[in-house]
Each structure stands twice: as C-alpha cells, then as structure tokens.
Amino acid sequence: MGSLLRLEIARTFRNPVSMVFLIGFPLALYLLWTKVLPVSAGTGITDFAAYSMVSMATYGSLGGALFIGGAIALERTGGWLRQLAVTPLPGHGYVVAKLVAGMLGVLPSIVAVLAAGAALGGVRLAGTTWVVLVPLIWLGVLPFAALGVALGYSLAGQSANMAMIVVYFGLSVLGGLWVPVEALPDGLRAVAEYSPAYQAGSLGWRALDGLAPTGTAVAVLAGWTLLFCALAVWRYRRAL
Amino acid sequence: METAMRLTDVRKRYGGVAALDGVDLEIRPGETVAVLGPNGAGKTTLLSVALGLVDPDAGTASLLGGSPAATVGTGRVGALLQDGGLIDDVRVDELVTAVAGMYPAPVPVHEVLTAAGLTEFATRRVHGLSGGQRQRVRFGLALAGDPRLLVLDEPTVGLDVESRRALWRRVRERAALGHTVIFSTHYLAEAADNAHRIVLLARGKVIADGDVARITSMVGDGEVRFRLDGADRQALNRLPGVHAVQVDGTAVTLTTGDPDATLRALFAAYDGVRGVRTAGADLETAFVRLTGGEL
Numbered sequence: 204m205g206s207l208l209r210l211e212i213a214r215t216f217r218n219p220v221s222m223v224f225l226i227g228f229p230l231a232l233y234l235l236w237t238k239v240l241p242v243s244a245g246t247g248i249t250d251f252a253a254y255s256m257v258s259m260a261t262y263g264s265l266g267g268a269l270f271i272g273g274a275i276a277l278e279r280t281g282g283w284l285r286q287l288a289v290t291p292l293p294g295h296g297y298v299v300a301k302l303v304a305g306m307l308g309v310l311p312s313i314v315a316v317l318a319a320g321a322a323l324g325g326v327r328l329a330g331t332t333w334v335v336l337v338p339l340i341w342l343g344v345l346p347f348a349a350l351g352v353a354l355g356y357s358l359a360g361q362s363a364n365m366a367m368i369v370v371y372f373g374l375s376v377l378g379g380l381w382v383p384v385e386a387l388p389d390g391l392r393a394v395a396e397y398s399p400a401y402q403a404g405s406l407g408w409r410a411l412d413g414l415a416p417t418g419t420a421v422a423v424l425a426g427w428t429l430l431f432c433a434l435a436v437w438r439y440r441r442a443l
Numbered sequence: 444m445e446t447a448m449r450l451t452d453v454r455k456r457y458g459g460v461a462a463l464d465g466v467d468l469e470i471r472p473g474e475t476v477a478v479l480g481p482n483g484a485g486k487t488t489l490l491s492v493a494l495g496l497v498d499p500d501a502g503t504a505s506l507l508g509g510s511p512a513a514t515v516g517t518g519r520v521g522a523l524l525q526d527g528g529l530i531d532d533v534r535v536d537e538l539v540t541a542v543a544g545m546y547p548a549p550v551p552v553h554e555v556l557t558a559a560g561l562t563e564f565a566t567r568r569v570h571g572l573s574g575g576q577r578q579r580v581r582f583g584l585a586l587a588g589d590p591r592l593l594v595l596d597e598p599t600v601g602l603d604v605e606s607r608r609a610l611w612r613r614v615r616e617r618a619a620l621g622h623t624v625i626f627s628t629h630y631l632a633e634a635a636d637n638a639h640r641i642v643l644l645a646r647g648k649v650i651a652d653g654d655v656a657r658i659t660s661m662v663g664d665g666e667v668r669f670r671l672d673g674a675d676r677q678a679l680n681r682l683p684g685v686h687a688v689q690v691d692g693t694a695v696t697l698t699t700g701d702p703d704a705t706l707r708a709l710f711a712a713y714d715g716v717r718g719v720r721t722a723g724a725d726l727e728t729a730f731v732r733l734t735g736g737e738l
Contacts (some may be wrong), residue, residue, distance in 0.1 A: 206540060207541050210541040278528065281530075282526045282528025289521075289522035289524060290542055291588070292545045294515065
C-alpha cells in the first residue's frame with residue numbers, strides 16, 4: 204500500500220487543476236472580500252481581514268477534502284478499482300491512500316490563504332495563534348473528506364462532481380464561509396449553527412480571539428464525521 | 444496437488460441471460476489454457492468469477508487452492524482485465540512502480556517495462572497513450588508481481604501484429620518456467636499457437652475441452668472448393684477428412700477436418716478437378732455447428 208500512497212501523494216501535489224481551484228479560488232475570494240467589496244459592513248466583526256482569512260482557508264481546505272471523492276468517482280467509473288482488485292492491495296488500501304494523500308493536499312490551501320492574510324491582508328496575530336490555526340482548520344474539514352468519499356462511492360463520474368459542487372457551495376454559504384452568518388436571515392442562522400461548515404469555521408474564528416473550540420462545535424463536527432463515515436462505509440461496501 | 448483454478452457448477456445470470464450456465468473446469472498448475480469462444484460466450488464472466496471479481500449465483504470457484512479473493516491477496520496472481528482502467532495523470536513507469544510495489548516479490552520495474560514493451564513510452568503520461576499502448580501497460584501490470592498464475596482476458600485486443608507476437612512470446616516464456624497461464628480469445632489460431640489445452644465456451648457452457656490437436660480438429664475445419672463435372676456426392680464424401688459435401692452444378696464445396704489429406708486424395712481420384720481454393724472455416728461457423736445452430 205505504501206507504493207500506492209506515494210503515487211497518490213505525487214498526484215495530489217502536481218495536479219494543476221486542483222491546485223488552482225483549491226488555492227487560487229479561495230485566495231481570489233479573500234482579496235475580493237477584504238479589498239474590493241464592503242462585505243464587512245454591518246457584521247460587527249472588528250478584524251474582518253483576520254476573520255475572512257480563516258473563512259477562506261476553511262473554505263479552500265473544505266473543497267480539497269470534499270473533492271477527494273470526486274477523484275474516487277471518476278476512477279471507480281473508469282475501471283481503476285477493478286484493476287486494483289486483481290492486485291494484492293487490501294480492499295481498504297485504495298480509499299486510505301486517497302484520504303491520506305487528499306488530506307495532505309489540503310494543507311497548501313490553508314497555508315496559502317494564511318500567508319496572504321499576513322502579507323496582503325495586514326493580519327497580525329500572535330505566533331502561537333498562527334501555529335494553532337493550521338491544524339484546527341485541517342481537523343475541521345475532516346467530516347467533508349468522509350462526505351466526499353460517501354458521494355464518490357455513490358455517484359458515477361461527472362454527476363459526482365456536480366453533486367459535490369452543489370454541496371460545496373451550499374454548505375459553504377450556509378456555514379458563513381462566504382458571508383458571515385450574522386448577515387444571514389434569522390432562520391438560516393439558527394440552522395447554520397448545526398452545519399458542519401460553520402462549526403469547522405468556528406474553530407479558527409474562536410482561535411483568533413484566543414478561545415478554545417466550544418463543546419457544541421466539537422459535538423457537531425464529531426456527529427457529522429460519524430454520520431458521513433457511516434454513510435461512506437455503507438456506500439463503499441455496496442460499491443465493491 | 445492443488446489445482447491452479449477450479450470452477451464447480453458455476454452459474455451466473457445477468458438479467459434474463461445466462462452468462463455462465465453450469466461451468467465445471469479444473470486447471471492444473473503449469474498448464475497453459477485458452478478459453479475460446481465467440482463474443483458473448485461468457486469468457487469474461489468466467490474469468491471474473493475465477494478472480495473473485497464477480498460472485499456466482501451458484502457454484503464455487505477457487506484459485507491455487509484458496510478462495511479467489513484470498514489468493515489474489517497473496518500476490519500469486521496477475522491479471523489483465525478487458526475493462527481494467529488505468530489512471531491517466533501518471534507516467535507509465537510510475538504506474539508500474541506503484542502496482543509492482545503491492546506484490547511481495549515483484550519483478551524489477553525496468554524488467555517489466557522491457558517485457559511488456561513499454562520502454563519507449565515509459566516516461567509518458569498514460570492519457571497520451573494509444574489503445575494498443577494502454578493494452579501493453581495492462582499486460583505489464585499483470586506481469587509486475589511475477590505471478591505464478593497469469594490470467595489474461597483477450598490480451599491482444601487493440602494490439603498490432605508485432606505487439607501480439609511479443610506478448611505471446613512472453614506468455615510462452617512464462618509457461619516454459621512452469622507458471623500457469625489462462626487466457627481468453629475468440630481467435631482459434633491464438634489458442635492453438637499458444638495454449639496446450641483449449642476450453643470451448645458457448646452460451647455459458649463448456650462445449651468441449653481438450654488438447655489443442657483434438658479441439659482444432661473439431662473446430663478448425665477447412666473448406667476445399669473446386670469445379671468438377673458430374674460430381675458424385677457419395678464418392679466425394681468418402682474422401683479422407685471430409686464430413687460435408689455441397690454440390691451446386693459443377694461447383695463443389697467440401698468441409699474437411701484435414702484439408703491436406705483431402706486434397707491429396709482428391710487429385711489422385713479425379714483428373715477433372717480445377718479451380719481449387721481452400722479456406723479455413725471461421726470460428727463462428729464452427730460454433731454454430733458444434734452447438735447445433737443455437738448461437
């Protein structure tokens with residue numbers, strides 16, 4: 204399995220499409236939100252540059268985690284899993300390699316947006332806060348990796364990618380990653396509190412103020428992770 | 444001694460169609476066996492069940508004495524699948540390296556590249572390869588683990604003449620080392636030239652199973668056509684090898700299991716024979732005859 208993992212990591216870090224999509228897009232949105240559009244007005248957020256930096260780092264890495272499943276759907280449809288099924292690779296070897304390589308591939312988008320925050324957004328934080336932000340954001344998007352795997356084993360090829368784009372944008376907007384939840388209507392805001400993207404973002408947002416994750420955040424993220432993992436395992440078993 | 448592959452009363456239906464309809468097959472270690480049949484005969488389903496990719500509706504399959512999936516997991520099996528996909532965004536040598544690394548005792552990568560004829564495009568990405576080149580990559584992946592049992596589903600599809608020859612040369616090399624090779628094809632010549640034993644499959648059933656000489660005499664009929672005035676059906680039917688005679692005016696067609704012997708006797712017996720042509724009967728025709736026209 205080590206040999207497949209090495210190959211998957213190499214693929215992750217040289218895929219120009221995902222690197223542009225997962226680094227370029229959040230970076231562009233970050234600059235748009237903080238430099239061009241007056242999104243911060245009326246949200247009551249004092250350091251909007253830092254807040255938005257965390258939002259966009261979460262948004263980019265969330266996409267990276269989710270789209271692990273897009274590759275799974277394409278490769279499954281293309282017959283690669285049948286090819287692997289006649290090698291000694293254990294049944295779970297493929298999905299583990301995809302998850303590990305995919306989650307490593309998430310790190311550059313976190314680092315890139317944080318670097319842009321420091322260099323272009325004028326964000327100034329304590330050294331320990333910078334250090335803590337990376338693993339917090341990274342852990343926060345774990346449920347989306349599980350969701351991506353579930354979708355990847357449920358849908359074929361391009362329809363999986365379409366579904367993921369809908370889920371990606373829908374959950375990101377609902378979770379206040381594009382526009383803070385304070386700007387959402389009251390009803391939606393109440394729902395947002397229990398959405399995985401909002402709670403993933405909350406880990407970083409609270410860290411900006413030196414606060415630990417709330418119990419609710421941990422519970423909500425753990426709940427979604429368990430649910431999506433169960434879904435992924437079920438779909439994975441069916442797909443074999 | 445354990446068998447290389449054993450199928451016992453294997454049945455598999457897809458929708459209303461029986462892809463495999465009670466197949467019994469036992470292959471001993473070291474045999475080179477061709478599974479021969481027309482398209483839709485069930486060859487791919489048979490190999491898929493044997494490899495544990497498809498669960499049979501009834502019956503059992505075993506590979507090298509164990510369950511197919513468990514045996515594949517030990518790395519003693521290499522397989523080329525018709526619908527095995529490759530990933531596009533990696534180089535050929537990277538793909539071979541990754542797959543070889545899954546096996547306990549792989550062949551060194553450069554040897555796989557040479558054996559499967561991949562050296563010239565080893566550093567190219569898979570997505571730029573032609574169909575024939577992809578097929579050679581699949582063959583390379585099947586060889587990468589140095590398997591004792593090699594299973595090849597229509598391995599020469601899409602290959603040019605030169606690549607076909609090279610592939611069969613490798614297959615015969617492995618057979619000479621005592622490895623077991625099982626392949627499917629719908630070309631009689633491929634089966635006859637490269638296997639010791641041929642299993643004839645039609646409509647999901649084994650309709651014949653035996654050494655190459657026996658099966659080719661059953662399947663490999665030739666036709667001898669010529670012109671002859673006043674042809675006598677009965678007399679022509681008694682010529683060696685002949686088992687069917689058609690007479691249409693002066694045009695005569697003999698179906699024969701031994702064209703050489705038939706021709707020698709024909710020229711000896713008849714001075715007026717002219718315009719002689721011979722042709723091999725095609726496999727489809729032979730199968731229609733063997734299965735009583737039920738194809």
